[in-house]
Amino acid sequence: MPSGLQNLDYAAFVVLFCIGLYMVLARSNLVKKLLGLNIMETAVFAFIVTSGMVDDGTAPILGNGVAGPFASPLPHALILTGIVVAVSITALALALIVEIHRQCGTIEADELKGAE
Amino acid sequence: MALAIAAAAVPMLAGVMALPRPGDPAAPVHARVAAHVVAHGAEETGAENLVTAVLLAYRGYDTFGEVTVMFAALAAVMTVLAPRPRERSPEPADGVAISPVVVFVIRLLAPFIAAFAVLVVLRGNVSPGGGFQGGVMLGALLVLLSVVTGRGNERPLLEPRLASWLQAAGPLTFTLVALLGFATAGAVLALPADPAWARGAMLLALELGIGVGTAAIILGLFLQMRGW
């Protein structure tokens, strides 16, 4: 099994993921919850892209004269789709927050809890 | 709360640590699919940019789903927020008045931004970029223009009727290309091998479809917020 230390960047993504999770769960302002969600998504995207990296590899674009090990194109394609999905969810969440603000006048989850 | 999340983090850390080292060429990530795509991607799909090859050819179905997700986001926002046609606010939103300097600079730069965006969309096959990236740029530009020229208020940049067709451009082009691929190459979303130009043309059509679709959706989202 590879020694513990060299997957440091994976560890960083996990920490980022947990920070995002904490924001979603602990913060009461709905927009901050959404920010936490985006942080979690970015952490996962970064993790997947890094898993496709290869030592001193170049971008997987075949031009004339470009050689050397290519980074794996698959994670990059996955992340493009992932980003679009994340954008869509954020757009919908913001729309809902606007709707909640218009209906309840506040976007603090604690106050809203009573209003239900 | 923090304790609970820390407790959740520990197994994640343990699992992630045991993963093969990122970057070492012997890792399984590069062995299977990636190796095949790198080796045969170009001649099988006709696109030098392998990421686009994966996106539009090998995993074209995912991208179809993804374009529909974006359309669904627009539909979702419309279902939640679309105001009634009658009460659309004709008077301009209470934004800050835009200084003529900004207006002049934007109008000056607009064509160049547009050109670059179109370039990114069309060159998606051979160089970094593609439908989504170009589409977003185009959308952003259109939004900027709507704000700057004040066209957003009395008459939207895009008539609603035309807008709804353009917004559906993404999924529709994909369906057409899929059926075309089915007719010519015998499998849904397949790229015909025989006429070399046909494959390039279909990829291009997909890129354009996605680009226009994305731009229209972003403009639609903005206009909708302003009440169109």
Added chain:
Amino acid sequence: MEHWLPLVAMAPLAAAALAPALGRGRPALAWGLGVIAAAWSLLAAVLLTRRLVLEGPFSYAMGGWPAPYGIELRFDALSAATVFVALIYLLVLVYSRRYAEAAIPAHRRSWYYSLLMVNLGGLVGFVCAGDLFNLFVFMELASVSSYALVAAGGGRVAALAALKYLLAGAVSSVLILFSIGVLHALTGSLNIADVAARLAATGAGAPAALALGGLTAGFMVKAALFPLHLWLPDAHASAPSPVSAILSGLVVNIGIIGWLRILPIFSGLETMALGMVYEALAWLGAVAIIAGALAALFQQDIKLMLAYSTVSNIGYIVLGLGLAHPVAATGATVHVLNHALIKSTLFLAAGALIHQTGYRTLHDLRGAGRVMPWTCLALSIGVLAVVGLPPTAGFLGKWYIALGALEAGRPVFAVALLAGALLIFFYYVRILNAFYFRAPAQERMLSVREAPLSMLLPVLLLAALCVLGGLFGRWPIDLLAPLVRQLPGGG
């Protein structure tokens, strides 16, 4: 023939894109497009299932690219659920025509139908996906449209419930994506069969266990298993009734079907991790049954009651799966299908009641039995089915899970299951009592007419299906037998 497979999912999505454009001024056109798309999916699903029955599971390489490189769609016993999905969708769409006219403002209606079709496409695509990332994309399609559909009816509670649902769903999606990333890093490919083979070969330990944990947690949030179900009651109760029927009947099953789909990947994993997951699921399922039933006892709003009963029924399914015994697994898989039928009957009937009378609490709905006899008849049949009286569809699931619990040597689960069934009946007796044996509390109830035909026919048809699904339970069971065999512990 198998070329129909990708078209089953693409057709509704294309129709969804067309709906707003065509239905600009006339939402009826968008509705028509929706019905055509649903009918097309149903027809294709029936043909595909017939082929499945005749020639066994088959798969389809999208774009002609061979399996590990391109995306492979897999149509096996699990994806036979498309028939149920398409059928229920067709009926819900027919039902929602009159309902939407009252509940959804005119200018948003064509978008509402477009979202419904996106949801249908997402569900069908999800069920037939044979590729991990494709599974994720179609799950997102179905989820995004569900979040918005909850808020489609407008109103303060709906918007808040939709946001809570969105946050819970998004967190679970991110977790699932993370696990898919881990599996990709481990094996290099995304095709489920391929990943399973390579994982068995390399036999990785900790990362595979992490991926299993992440996927299970993610899917169980989607399925609203007990501790993670807090978003479900408000979302399903405040959504418009046709949407609640789809949410409770179909979208909730994403978690279960997804989990069943990824299970073979981890069959190679050493039994300790897998055994622990099963044990946890069995216990959570048992607790969910009791908690869901208890929570429903104290509800006044009829749709909240039905939502909590969904939590309880998901508990049954998860308990059945958690027992890792072929008989219990048969019960669980059959209950997935039957529960979809039963829950959509109940929600549509309740929706018709609310649509006609405007009241939602049991106290106000008293005497509905006399005024709307046919709707209440369908609701009563649904009630008997959800309780699991023998001739109805609900009985099959409970019978096999209880039997499986005993055969697996865990009588305590059988007792928990039956206690749950008893609790469920008590709060349904309150419904029947209110409808038939109480004088109307609101005088307006006397002037209420029966639901319109376009809402009544789907409800009655679904009620009939609940009973027929029970009586002719043999076909779904034989259909699901191959799936159950390859589940771990499969006899």
Added chain:
Amino acid sequence: MEVADFRVVLAPALSLLCAVLVFLLGRHDAWRALFTLAAAVTKLLVILSLLPGSLAGTVYSYEVIDFPPGIGIAFRADALGMFFALVSSTLWVLTTVYAIGYMRDRHQRARFFGFFALCVCTTVGIAFAANLLTLLLFYELLTVCTYPLLVHDETPAALRAGRKYLAYTLSGGALILLGTVLVQHLAGTLSFAFPGVLSRQSGDAMLLLTFVALVAGFGVKAAIMPLHGWLPTAMVAPTPVSALLHAVAVVKAGVFGLLRVVYNIFGVDLLGELGYAPWLAAVASFTILAASIVALAQVNLKRRLAWSTISQLSYIVLGAALLTPLAALAAIVHIANQAFAKITMFFVAGAIERTTGRTELRELAGLGRVMPWTMAAFTIAALSFIGVPLFAGFVTKWYLSLGALQAGAWWFVVLMLASALLNAAYWLPVVYLAWFRPPRGLPAQVREAGLLLLVPTLVSAAYVLLLGTTTRTPGMPFSLAEAAVRFVTGM
């Protein structure tokens, strides 16, 4: 030998058809009365046509649907089933005539008669059930059908009684489901077989759990002492319902279920080995004595009838628990004796209530002079309960004592005497009051009960006499009971 015969299904199907017709066309009384009567008579004829065959030992069976694969809903009319079906269908004819008279000016008659017919359809279904699952199916349906009858008056008291009734019977139903699952698990099959399906090697703990679950489940409806709470409060229902519930359908279904469990699931010799039977006998004897004592203290006529039913039912349970052929004969015969005697008394109670509006025992003074025929029937039934020779009750006590002696338990004979005395203690004062005391405060114009009420009362009283005297003549219910015993215990 086994003969496949459609008539076995025709009998329950007939009353189902009648119920549907009544629900649909029940508006005008004439039609409705015609349907119910026609169905009742034809059903009796169908069952009578089966009688000669079953006397000769042939068993008619018919597999309806292979519902949960491998078990299926199937009917099998063996001698025991035939006996119970015969008793319940004859009584249904009488009760229908009586109900038409009794319910003339009551509200919601269509609903009443619809569920009335459904009840008997399920009772005959229970009688002809071929396996424990079909028995459970009709058992649960019986609960669902009797509930609307019980709460027919829709008064708060009726609803409370209904809720209590459901609470008891549904927990019973859940226990039976648990028992059924256990039997399927232990024995692999559910169909009733002689001598019994279970065998010793499946471990005593599981067997005990199965026995307790099944006996407690059926015991609820058989009103064994700790589980009898619902019966006295269910007196609030209209008299024909009490007559049907407490003499024919519900309680007999419970006792019949117990007989099936003792004879066809466990089997006489296995129970002998396991040693559970004495416990059941003890509970039954306790119920006989305690219920009779409580009956003494009752003031209302119908409540005294209820307690007397509880005590009488335990005769049958005691007969089954003694495990000897003669005791079995007594148990089976007592089903008929108790049914006819009890229904006569209920008819009398209803007639008195309709004509004089009195329900308290004190107010019955002097009714003998005013309503001679009704009170004559009452006296015959009372004498039968006390066990005076030439009346039906005596036959049961006689064979029960012989059975007890055969089992070597002499103290049961003492019990028989004690219960006879107790019966005398609470019936004779009423008879004395009715005949030998002057009527107090009776309105002048009170005449004999209407013909529609009187005729069924007299016919059932005649039956009580008939059963008491003609034990030897062939073709009479007694010989069928003997055939049943031969079949059940292989005498």
